[in-house]
Amino acid sequence: MPIRLGVDIGGAFTDLVAFNEETGEITWVKGETTPLNLSEGVINVVKKSKLDLSKLSMFIHGQTLVINSIVTRDGAKVGLLTTKGHRDVLILQRANRRDMYNLRYKKPEPFVPRYLSLEVEERIDGTGNVLIPLNKESVVNAVERLLKEGVESICIGFLNSYLNPKHETEAKKIVLDVLKEHNKDIPVTISSEVTREWREYERINTAVLNAFVKPKMRKYLSVLENEISKLGFKGKFLMVLSNGGMASFDFAKNLPIYTIESGPVAGVMGAVAIAELIGERNIIALDGGSTTTKASLVENLTPKITSDYYVGRDRFHAGYPVKVPTVEIAEVGNGGTSIAWIDSVGNLRVGPKAAGAYPGPACYGKGGKEPTVTDAYVVNRLINPEYLLGGEMKIYRDLAVKVIKEKIADHYNISVEEAADAIVRIANENAANAIRIISVQKGYDPRDFSLIAYGGSGPMFAPFIAEDLEMKKIIIPTVPPGVFSAWGMLLMDIKHDVIISNVMKVEEGNLDKINEVFLEVDSKLYDIFREEENISPENIIIFHYADMRYKGQEHTVKVPIKTGKITAGDLPEIIEKFHEYHEHAYDFRLPGSPVEIVSFHGVGIAKVVKPKLKEIEKTDSKLGDAIVEERKIYVYGEEMEVPVYSRTKIPREAEGFGPAVIEDPTSTVLVLKNQKFLRDRFGNIIIMFQR
Numbered sequence: 027m028p029i030r031l032g033v034d035i036g037g038a039f040t041d042l043v044a045f046n047e048e049t050g051e052i053t054w055v056k057g058e059t060t061p062l063n064l065s066e067g068v069i070n071v072v073k074k075s076k077l078d079l080s081k082l083s084m085f086i087h088g089q090t091l092v093i094n095s096i097v098t099r100d101g102a103k104v105g106l107l108t109t110k111g112h113r114d115v116l117i118l119q120r121a122n123r124r125d126m127y128n129l130r131y132k133k134p135e136p137f138v139p140r141y142l143s144l145e146v147e148e149r150i151d152g153t154g155n156v157l158i159p160l161n162k163e164s165v166v167n168a169v170e171r172l173l174k175e176g177v178e179s180i181c182i183g184f185l186n187s188y189l190n191p192k193h194e195t196e197a198k199k200i201v202l203d204v205l206k207e208h209n210k211d212i213p214v215t216i217s218s219e220v221t222r223e224w225r226e227y228e229r230i231n232t233a234v235l236n237a238f239v240k241p242k243m244r245k246y247l248s249v250l251e252n253e254i255s256k257l258g259f260k261g262k263f264l265m266v267l268s269n270g271g272m273a274s275f276d277f278a279k280n281l282p283i284y285t286i287e288s289g290p291v292a293g294v295m296g297a298v299a300i301a302e303l304i305g306e307r308n309i310i311a312l313d314g315g316s317t318t319t320k321a322s323l324v325e326n327l328t329p330k331i332t333s334d335y336y337v338g339r340d341r342f343h344a345g346y347p348v349k350v351p352t353v354e355i356a357e358v359g360n361g362g363t364s365i366a367w368i369d370s371v372g373n374l375r376v377g378p379k380a381a382g383a384y385p386g387p388a389c390y391g392k393g394g395k396e397p398t399v400t401d402a403y404v405v406n407r408l409i410n411p412e413y414l415l416g417g418e419m420k421i422y423r424d425l426a427v428k429v430i431k432e433k434i435a436d437h438y439n440i441s442v443e444e445a446a447d448a449i450v451r452i453a454n455e456n457a458a459n460a461i462r463i464i465s466v467q468k469g470y471d472p473r474d475f476s477l478i479a480y481g482g483s484g485p486m487f488a489p490f491i492a493e494d495l496e497m498k499k500i501i502i503p504t505v506p507p508g509v510f511s512a513w514g515m516l517l518m519d520i521k522h523d524v525i526i527s528n529v530m531k532v533e534e535g536n537l538d539k540i541n542e543v544f545l546e547v548d549s550k551l552y553d554i555f556r557e558e559e560n561i562s563p564e565n566i567i568i569f570h571y572a573d574m575r576y577k578g579q580e581h582t583v584k585v586p587i588k589t590g591k592i593t594a595g596d597l598p599e600i601i602e603k604f605h606e607y608h609e610h611a612y613d614f615r616l617p618g619s620p621v622e623i624v625s626f627h628g629v630g631i632a633k634v635v636k637p638k639l640k641e642i643e644k645t646d647s648k649l650g651d652a653i654v655e656e657r658k659i660y661v662y663g664e665e666m667e668v669p670v671y672s673r674t675k676i677p678r679e680a681e682g683f684g685p686a687v688i689e690d691p692t693s694t695v696l697v698l699k700n701q702k703f704l705r706d707r708f709g710n711i712i713i714m715f716q717r
Contacts, residue, residue: 028046028047028048028049028081028083029044029045029046029047029077029081029082029083030044030045030047030082030083030084030086030516030634031043031044031045031072031075031077031082031084031085031086032044032086032087032088032292032512032513032514032515032516033068033071033072033085033086033087033088033512033515034087034088034089034289034292034509034511034512034515035059035064035067035068035088035089035090035091035289036059036090036289036315036316036317036482036511037059037090037315037316037317037318037361037363037380037382038058038059038316038317038362038363038382038386038482039056039057039058039059039316039482039508040056040057040058040059040060040067040068040070040071041054041055041056041071041508041509041511041512042054042055042056042057042071042072042074042075042509042512043505043509043512043513043515043516044075044077044082045516045637047083047635047637050637050638050640052505052513052637053075053077054506054509054512054513054692055071055074055075055509056071056508056509056692057070057071057074058070059316059382061382061384064089064091064246065246065249065250065253068087068250068254069253069254069257072254072257073257078258079254079257079258079259080258080259080260082259082261083261083262084261084262084264084634085254085259085261085262085263085264086264086265086266086272086515086516086518087250087263087264087265087266087275087288087515088265088266088288088289088291088292088511088512088515089246089265089285089288089289090288090289091239091242091243091246092239092243092282092283092285092286092288093286093287093337095238095239095242096235096238096239096286096337096338096346097337097338099137100242101137101238101239101241101242102177102178102179102237102238102239102240102241102242103142103175103176103177103178103179104137104138104142104177104178104179104180104181104234104237104238105138105142105143105144105172105175105177105179105180105181106138106142106143106144106180106181106182106183106230106234107144107145107146107165107168107169107172107180107181107182107183107197107201108143108144108145108146108182108183108184108185108230109145109146109148109149109184109185110145110146110147110148110149110164111145112145112185112226113140113143113144113145114140114143115183115226115227115230116136116137116138116143116227116230116231116234117133117136117140118227119133119134119227119344120227120344133344134338134343134344134345134346136231136234137231137234137235137238137346138181138234141175142172142175142177144168144171144172145164145168146160146161146164146165146168146184146197147160147161147164148160148161148164148184148193148197149185150184150185150186150187150189150190150192150193151186152186152189153189154186154189154190155190156190156192156193160193160196160197162200165197165200165201166200166204169200169201169204169205170204173204173208173210177212178212178241179212179213179214179215179237179238179240179241180201180212180213180214180215180237181214181215181216181217181230181233181234181236181237182194182197182198182201182214182215182216182217182233183216183217183229183230183233183234184197184217185226187216187217187218188217188218188221188222188223188224188229188526188527189527189528191216191218191219191222194216194217194218194219195216195218197216198214198216201214202214213237213240213241213244215233215234215236215237215240216233217229217230217232217233219280219281220232220233220236220281220283220349220350221233221333221349221350221525222524222525222526222527223333223349223525223526223527223625224527224529224624224625225347225349227347228334228347228349229349231346231347231348232283232347232348232349232350235283235337235346235348236281236282236283239282239283240279240280240282243278243279243282243285244279244282247263247265247275247278247279248279250263250275251263251275262274263275264520265277265278265285265288266285266288266289266291266292266515266518267284267285267288267291267521268284268285268286268287268288268291268335268350268351268352268353269284269291269331269350269351269352269353269521269523269629270291270294270295270329270331270353270518270521271518271519271520271521271522271631272515272518272519272520272521273520273521273522273558273559274558274559276558277522277554277558277559283348283350284350286335286337286348286350286352287335287352287353287355289511290313290320290322290353290355290357290511291352291353291355292511292512292514292515292518293311293313293320293480293481293510293511293514294311294313294322294324294329294353294355294514295329295514295517295518296480296503296505296510296511296513296514296517297309297311297322297324297478297480297503297514298311298324298327298329299514299517299636300478300501300503300504300505300710301324301327301476301478301501302327303639303708304501304706304708304710306476306478306499306501307325307326307327308324308325308326308474308475308476309323309324309475309476309477309478309501310322310323310324310461310464310465310472310475310476310477310478310497311324311478311480312457312460312461312477312478312479312480312481312484312487312488312491313480313481313484313510313511314361314362314457314479314480314481314482314483314484314485314486314487314488315361315362315481315482315483315484316361316362316363316380316382316482316483317359317361317362317363317364317380317382318357318358318359318360318361318378318380319357319358319360319361319456319457319460319481319483319484319487320355320356320357320460321355321356321357321460321461321463321464322353322354322355322356322464323354323464323465323468323470323475325470329353329354330353330354331351331352331353331354331584332351332352332354333349333350333351333352333525334347334349335347335348335349335350335352336348350523351523351525351627354464355464356460356461356463356464357460358377358378358456358457358459358460358463359377359378359379359380359456360376360377360378360399360453360456360457360460361377361380361399361481361482361483362387362398362399362400362403362482362483363380363381363382363386363387363398363399363400364376364377364378364379364380364381364398364399364453364456365377365379365380365381365396365397365398366396366397366398366399366402366430366433366434366449366452367379367396367433368433368434368437374434374438374448374449374452375452376399376449376452376453376456377453377456380398381394381396381398387400387401387404387426388401388422388425388426388428388429389401389404389411389421389422389423389425389426390419390421390422391420391421391422391425394425394429395429396429396433397426397429397430397433397434397449399449399450399453399483400426400483401425401426401429401430401446401449402426402430402445402446402447402449402450402453403446403450403486403694404421404423404426405423405426405427405430405442405443405446405660406443406446406447406450406659406660406661407657407658407659407660408450408486408659408661408687408694408696409421409694410657410670410689410694411423427442430442430445430446430449431445434448434449443660443665444663446660447660447661447662447663450661451490451662453483453487454487454490454491454494455494457487457490457491458487458490458491458494458495461477461491461495462495472495472496472497473495473496473497473498475497476497476498476499476500476501477491477492477497477499477500477501478500478501478503479500479501479502479507480502480503480505480507480508480510480511480693481507481508481510481511481693482507482508482692482693483693484507484693485502485507485693485694485695485696485711486693486694486695486696488500488502488695488713489684489695489696489697489698489701489713490698492701492713492715493698493700493701493715498714498715499712499713499714500712500713500714501710501711501712501713502688502693502695502710502711502712502713503710504639504642504708504709504710505639506690506691506692506693507690507692507693508691508692508693509692513637516636516637517636517637518634519631519632519633519634520555520559520561520631520632520634521629521630521631521632522551522554522555522558522629522630523627523628523629523630524547524550524551524554524627524628524630525547525573525625525626525627525628526543526546526547526625526626527624527625527626528543528623528625528626529622529623529624530622530623531577531620531621531622532574532597532600532601532604532621532622532623533597534594534597537592537593537594537597540592540623540626541591541592543626544570544587544592544626544628547570547626547627547628548568548628550628551566551568551628551630552566552630554630555630555632559632561632565632566630566631566632567630567631567632567633568589568628568629568630568631569586569589569628569629569631570586570587570588570589570626570627570628570629571584571585571586571587571627571628571629572584572585572587572600572623572625572626572627573585573623573624573625573627574604574607574608574621574622574623574624575621575622575624576608576616576619576620576621576622577619577620577621577622582624582625583604583607583608583611583612584607584627585600585603585604585607586603587600601621604621605617639708639709640708641707641708642678642705642707642708642709643678644677644678645677645678647675647677648677648680649671649676649677649680649681649682651675651677652671652672652673652675652676652677652680653669653670653671654670654671654672654689655669655670656668656669656670657670657687659685659687661685661696661698666685666699668684668685668686668687669682669686669687670686670687670688670689671686671687671688671689672688672689672690673688673689673690673695673705673711674690676688676705676711677705678705678706678707678709679704679705679706679707680704680705681702681703681704682697682702682703682704683697683701683702683703683716684697684698684699684700684701684702684703685697685698685699686703688703688711695711695713697713700715700716701713701714701715701716702714702715702716
């Protein structure tokens, strides 16, 4: 079974890419997303691909179900069992406020109301020792009460269980026994299975969010497994994880919170592969989708991974903490189907609300009544109405003109083209903000990075963003940008993380303890791969990291540590490496200050065969042969006639100059008048500024 298949669900389209390991052939298909039943859209693109599913070895999936369920609060009714005296952990949260001068600040509303947060008699102390044994009767009584309240998912989060999960494990067995007596199939989450990192509020909130989405995810994946299997698939079902790897559907059903950024992460991994292929080491990946724009900064070909992730965090909102390893991605509500609207003081705005797949932009002809970014592109002829999805999807320019005129242009007493241009400019600025968040706001200069743009709208945003932020190079991948994230799934390894917090000073007296915790980390990784993936230890590569700090500090930096037993001779090198990483992150070091390990982090990887991009053939054709038409477009308040190129017909290493439009079936690339472009030996479009 040599074929692997990746399916990515977006706001408007569901994408499929298949890779044949024997022939190297890549097949792609796009179809419309079905928001009311996501699995239907997945099944549709699988059928549309006409692949023989009996020849598939892997079905790899990326989704936004988890993040969307949390953002819209559309999940299960959760009951929480917690340590006696700590019932209000989700309400108290943190005493500090991110924006102390925001007079309209409100604490995030907990996902478990107080009446469903019940106390259990037990206590583990701060060193992991049992102070008060678990009271079985208090657990039984709490579960009985939750069942009367009609909870659909149960979460157990006890104080200090990250150090000693004994009581949580015992409580889970008791809960399952009670559920069995009542003949109830209710999922149970314990915080120590989700994360062994410290910080009580963050850890328990992560477990609660896992419980919140667990029933919905379990049902969705079960339906998908059943339907795909009916089509003849007999291989392995895998889900993209937020850490840049993938795992079995069974793992995702039990710990869906690990897939919270499932879809966007695959695109980042694909961008890393493109960068490595062409010799770029520092990039910013820009994913312009249907409803959102995502950006991720990659330094030295290494995506930044954090376990301090927040859902819904922005300048004025604290958001909800999620303590699982996640590739750092900034996301703004700005995409092709983002709605343009006029606020209460008369300012034109774009997003975050989007038309999505249904009813979609007005130009789709499916009943959309609000102007969107896609409508603006169509009005100003930046998108060919006859060419969306290679001509497969009909676009109605007259409907786009009508809705922008009525909702925007007439209000400001300007032309439809001027209104559409304003929508495009604001959308570009919104997309640029995503890059500022992950670069400028974190001390990075975007001019030191190349921009890899993909997604349906990413290649449209990129030239404007690069001009605004003075970025020197844009790369539009040779893989069709509109299905790039699905292609990125085929590059991912099976990967799991285990993080255990246990604060100790880095010194010779703690060597045995340090090695003991790393051995525990490794043992848990081997167990996960054996139980969840059916992969034996000899096929697993393990990497060690330590979250370290100067004694007395609040925050840590992640430092790579050698795998294997650490000796006294290794300690000076570990400490020096920490100084280097700390200075890189915070621009100072404190030689001679005591150094601590806060958390021990193990990463296990089982490698898979990666698709390799081949060089395109050289031909005798000229750049002019790739021109399909001359078209009048409206950009930056100016109407101009530009050549429109078919991307696949542009000769290898042929150089052209803007302004120009380059089309492929899944996206459109705009080259501005002060930019030049070429198609490199792999088929990537490289855009640079003319000197």
